[in-house]
Amino acid sequence: MNISIQPASNEDLDEIYRLELECFGEDAYPRFLLKYLLDNRDSIFLKASIDNLLVGFIAGLCSGDSCTLYTIDVKKEFRRRGVGSMLLEAFEKRALEKNVKKIILQVEVSNTPAINLYLKKGYKITRRIRNYYGLGRDAYEACKTIWVGENISKSSIIFYRDDFEDR
Ligand SMILES: CC(C)(COP(=O)(O)OP(=O)(O)OC[C@H]1O[C@@H](n2cnc3c(N)ncnc32)[C@H](O)[C@@H]1OP(=O)(O)O)[C@@H](O)C(=O)NCCC(=O)NCCS
Numbered sequence: 001m002n003i004s005i006q007p008a009s010n011e012d013l014d015e016i017y018r019l020e021l022e023c024f025g026e027d028a029y030p031r032f033l034l035k036y037l038l039d040n041r042d043s044i045f046l047k048a049s050i051d052n053l054l055v056g057f058i059a060g061l062c063s064g065d066s067c068t069l070y071t072i073d074v075k076k077e078f079r080r081r082g083v084g085s086m087l088l089e090a091f092e093k094r095a096l097e098k099n100v101k102k103i104i105l106q107v108e109v110s111n112t113p114a115i116n117l118y119l120k121k122g123y124k125i126t127r128r129i130r131n132y133y134g135l136g137r138d139a140y141e142a143c144k145t146i147w148v149g150e151n152i153s154k155s156s157i158i159f160y161r162d163d164f165e166d167r
Contacts, residue, residue, distance in 0.1 A: 005090040008047040010038055015054045023073045044094045048083050058087040067095045069105040084117050092146050101147035106139040118142050
């Protein structure tokens with residue numbers, strides 16, 4: 001199975017909205033919000049395709065050094081084959097390129113597939129938000145620090161110390 005991950009564009013909006021409706025029904029993000037995210041230069045919006053067929057997408061908005069992951073959707077018949085993981089990994093890579101340090105998300109406490117995906121990818125649940133999705137429907141907020149600091153090699157530190165001691 002050859003899965004490709006690429007930036008989504010306005011041409012994908014109809015398919016993306018259809019998939020969002022398929023995944024979330026009346027809780028789906030409205031079309032205008034998805035369009036807003038597609039058009040926004042601070043957003044990260046990626047699609048997963050197999051043989052030119054859109055099978056998933058991921059969308060989030062960055063602000064300062066953090067990025068909020070809005071949603072990740074994979075078509076039912078393509079789930080459990082690593083597509084969600086690939087989308088999340090590509091999203092984090094793109095976020096790092098935008099100098100983002102941490103990703104924040106909310107997920108319904110009953111959404112076991114998504115919670116397991118996030119935990120598997122190193123996200124930590126930070127709090128429970130009561131009634132986030134409506135009365136009696138709580139969310140977990142989870143986050144992951146993706147920026148782990150500059151990678152200073154040992155040799156460059158020694159060089160610096162030698163240089164310093166010569167003065
Ligand atoms: C959540 C979702 C994106 C996962 O996509 P996916 O392509 O199936 O994910 P992957 O195949 O990469 O699975 C990665 C891990 O997630 C977890 N997972 C995925 N589906 C699961 C399921 N049905 N039950 C339990 N754990 C599951 C597992 O830990 C899995 O690793 P494993 O296969 O080695 O056990 C997909 O189920 C989906 O689109 N759900 C509907 C939309 C949604 O709820 N989005 C989240 C909004 S917060």
